[in-house]
Amino acid sequence: MTLRGLYAISDSACCTAAGLKRLEAALRGGARLLQLRCKPLLPDADWGRAAVGLGRQFGVPVLVNDDVAYAVAIGADGVHLGRDDGSIRMARARLGPRALIGASCYASLERARALAGEGADYLAFGRFFPSATKPDAPPAPLSVLAAARSLGRPLVAIGGILPDNGGALLAAGADMLAVIDGVFGQTDIEAAARSYLSLFGSTDESES
16 A cells, blocks of 8 residues: 555544544544554553454554554554564564554664665654654654655654644655644544645545
8 A cells, every 4th residue: 555644643542442533533534544552551452453443444554553462462454663662573473464564763764774674664753843742752854754765665754743844744755744642632633634634635635
């Protein structure tokens, strides 16, 4: 599949039975990829399977943050791995060849090159702007996106992204904008998600 568009990442308020409606609102708003990020603990597997089911209704892959075992248990479409979450090869062995496996590269082109070599399906960079979720995360320069285009993987930008600053990231080389607070921190989640779509052009809007 083509990885382009809004990448919605859940906040903790999503991670309850009632919170599934928040995920559905983001999908209705046009999110093209959904990550289940529940800190400090993931909900039970029934919740996870319900979240995956929502993604299937909208034709949107659902990934799990950090936890490969949980991704296997709920039948998720893949996983997103940070620095301390195990290797791409380990995740691929557990999840299978069709799984979507992404990885955090922070601001490191060297790390991105190594992860691409291991078989990461997308490479995530950030933070690019001040972030409510990770306020102490070190910043990444826009130039890292342009440099990473040569690696031949879809690029995800994350960190404080809003509709009025996301265009600069796409112009620099990002394919997807990963957003937590800009979507799930808003009163009208569906409208908040939809507000990003114009950044990707009319083709993405018509598919939502």
